[in-house]
Amino acid sequence: MAPGFIDLHSHSDLCFTLPLRDQVRLLEGRVRQGITTELLGNCGIGCVPLSQTTRSDVERVCGFITPDGVDWSWGSFASYLERLEAQGVLVNVASLVAHGPLRLMAMGARAGRPGADEQRALDRLARQAVEEGAHGVSFGLIYPPGQFADTGELVAVAKAAAAGSGFVAFHQRGSSRDTLLQAVGELIEVGRRARAGVHHSHVETVGRRAWSGAPEVVASHEAAARDGIEITADVIPYTAVCTTMLALYPPWSLDGGVASFLERLRDPSVRARMKQEMAESSPVWPPWEGEGRWTMNIARECGWDHIRLAHVDGVRNKVYEQQTIAAIGRSRSQDPFEALSDLLLEESGVATQLIFGISGDEATDEPLVPLLQSPGLAFVSDAWEIGKGFPHPGACGAFPRVLGHYVRERKVLGLEEAVRRMTSLPADRLGLADRGRVRAGCRADLVLFDPRTVADRSTFADPRRFAAGIDEVLVNGRRLVAGREFRPQAAGRVLRRGA
Numbered sequence: 001m002a003p004g005f006i007d008l009h010s011h012s013d014l015c016f017t018l019p020l021r022d023q024v025r026l027l028e029g030r031v032r033q034g035i036t037t038e039l040l041g042n043c044g045i046g047c048v049p050l051s052q053t054t055r056s057d058v059e060r061v062c063g064f065i066t067p068d069g070v071d072w073s074w075g076s077f078a079s080y081l082e083r084l085e086a087q088g089v090l091v092n093v094a095s096l097v098a099h100g101p102l103r104l105m106a107m108g109a110r111a112g113r114p115g116a117d118e119q120r121a122l123d124r125l126a127r128q129a130v131e132e133g134a135h136g137v138s139f140g141l142i143y144p145p146g147q148f149a150d151t152g153e154l155v156a157v158a159k160a161a162a163a164g165s166g167f168v169a170f171h172q173r174g175s176s177r178d179t180l181l182q183a184v185g186e187l188i189e190v191g192r193r194a195r196a197g198v199h200h201s202h203v204e205t206v207g208r209r210a211w212s213g214a215p216e217v218v219a220s221h222e223a224a225a226r227d228g229i230e231i232t233a234d235v236i237p238y239t240a241v242c243t244t245m246l247a248l249y250p251p252w253s254l255d256g257g258v259a260s261f262l263e264r265l266r267d268p269s270v271r272a273r274m275k276q277e278m279a280e281s282s283p284v285w286p287p288w289e290g291e292g293r294w295t296m297n298i299a300r301e302c303g304w305d306h307i308r309l310a311h312v313d314g315v316r317n318k319v320y321e322q323q324t325i326a327a328i329g330r331s332r333s334q335d336p337f338e339a340l341s342d343l344l345l346e347e348s349g350v351a352t353q354l355i356f357g358i359s360g361d362e363a364t365d366e367p368l369v370p371l372l373q374s375p376g377l378a379f380v381s382d383a384w385e386i387g388k389g390f391p392h393p394g395a396c397g398a399f400p401r402v403l404g405h406y407v408r409e410r411k412v413l414g415l416e417e418a419v420r421r422m423t424s425l426p427a428d429r430l431g432l433a434d435r436g437r438v439r440a441g442c443r444a445d446l447v448l449f450d451p452r453t454v455a456d457r458s459t460f461a462d463p464r465r466f467a468a469g470i471d472e473v474l475v476n477g478r479r480l481v482a483g484r485e486f487r488p489q490a491a492g493r494v495l496r497r498g499a
């Protein structure tokens with residue numbers, strides 16, 4: 001018997017706005033891997049706060065994590081949590097507030113620095129969300145609009161979060177060889193200048209040239225901790241990640257939001273410039289000086305044959321799901337960039353990708369191992385199921401994969417240590433004094449698993465296979481899995497910061 005697993009990196013934000021019957025349909029695979037608490041609002045990408053003017057931008061950026069049937073009928077962070085509570089939640093949910101929707105509300109979708117009034121509005125909105133129960137603010141520095149924020153903006157927002165006793169979580173600005181360590185340095189600098197707790201989300205090294213950098217990242221964390229920075233981090237147990245296709249394009253092409261991006265794709269000369277930069281650009285630091293600069297050129301770093309289409313809504317393009325962009329180009333008799341760009345126009349900018357070659361690849365995961373062994377890193381899924389397309393297999397298998405594949409089969413780390421990094425470590429990050437441990441006075445969030453048989457069964461080809469060896473899952477004392485049988489009910493609570 002172990003404490004229930006706490007997933008610090010969920011993107012189920014919109015799944016939980018649906019009625020319980022839909023949560024049951026979408027989240028069974030997560031419950032069946034032993035997850036009893038999810039932290040939402042990650043990577044600067046979130047659905048709250050929402051206003052009439054920001055709604056369409058937020059909807060498009062969130063398209064890749066949005067299941068069918070979402071009604072977008074909330075406004076403030078408080079109203080979002082109230083909505084979840086009124087509806088009932090399958091497991092416990094806590095949430096960060098994402099920087100993206102805050103920035104859209106304060107200054108729209110444009111690139112560049114906020115003016116003084118805009119920065120004040122941004123800080124006030126961040127502080128308000130933390131006071132309404134957010135555990136902190138997340139930044140997504142490779143996505144629009146977070147990629148337009150410079151370090152000064154991040155420091156101001158982090159101060160606002162810290163004033164409400166929240167922490168700041170980072171999808172770092174670049175994880176390829178070019179800017180990996182500068183980007184880690186930036187999040188540490190924000191923690192130092194803002195006196196805020198820092199969480200480094202899904203530590204990863206993107207592209208073969210960066211793979212050897214994992215120990216350097218861990219060393220940076222350790223040095224920061226010695227300097228008195230409160231820093232934690234997490235890692236996913238795979239060498240592939242899932243995200244929006246928009247992350248492939250140069251930041252300047254997303255200035256003004258997704259609608260402006262699509263306009264640029266329709267303009268042959270602007271499109272040609274995007275193509276050339278994606279083929280040739282070398283990321284630089286800092287990225288906000290000068291035009292057209294960015295911090296991570298994923299397509300060039302990983303290659304079109306390592307990027308797969310995971311999901312699109314359009315019926316005509318469904319046939320390309322599971323194919324690499326290189327293969328889609330071949331079937332459409334187009335160059336990969338042109339094929340992808342046409343596809344994005346057809347899909348109004350909403351498409352999901354799986355990127356292979358993150359901290360290793362199919363042939364070797366050795367570069368990932370130092371991260372899996374690093375005692376300060378929590379395990380997370382960073383995978384979601386919206387009932388469409390092909391999810392990342394972590395949506396059904398992340399935690400059992402650690403326990404089965406990496407603990408039992410590979411002996412990369414010990415069982416107790418692995419469980420600690422799924423339970424008490426993330427509970428401490430969230431300040432959940434009564435969860436993440438099995439002891440008197442704690443809530444009965446529990447997982448009963450068999451260490452001899454626990455295993456992930458989901459694969460990239462067949463991602464919806466439930467995990468094996470998880471016999472019982474209890475949330476707040478209620479059995480969601482009993483004798484391997486799923487018993488859906490609204491067992492979860494909404495966990496507000498400091499409540």
Ligand SMILES: [Zn+2]
Binds near residue numbers: 042043171201202
């Ligand atoms: Zn992320």
